[in-house]
Amino acid sequence: MKIPKCRDISILISRQHETPLTPGESLWLRFHLLICEGCRNFQNNVRVMRSAFKRYLDQGKDH
Ligand SMILES: [Zn+2]
Numbered sequence: 917m918k919i920p921k922c923r924d925i926s927i928l929i930s931r932q933h934e935t936p937l938t939p940g941e942s943l944w945l946r947f948h949l950l951i952c953e954g955c956r957n958f959q960n961n962v963r964v965m966r967s968a969f970k971r972y973l974d975q976g977k978d979h
Pocket of ligand 1: 922925948953
């Protein structure tokens with residue numbers, strides 16, 4: 917298997933919330949996050965954005 921690039925990893929990061937990753941993909945993701953600060957930051961951003969979006973949706977339910 918070829919080594920995934922940051923681009924591939926960012927796709928996995930965005931996708932893992934919708935579609936569970938295969939064991940191979942999650943292994944690559946974890947390994948890449950260990951060595952790549954850029955993708956760690958990207959994952960944090962996705963996490964923050966998702967929780968902000970969820971809070972926004974939850975607020976909508978109150979009305
Ligand atoms: Zn990376």
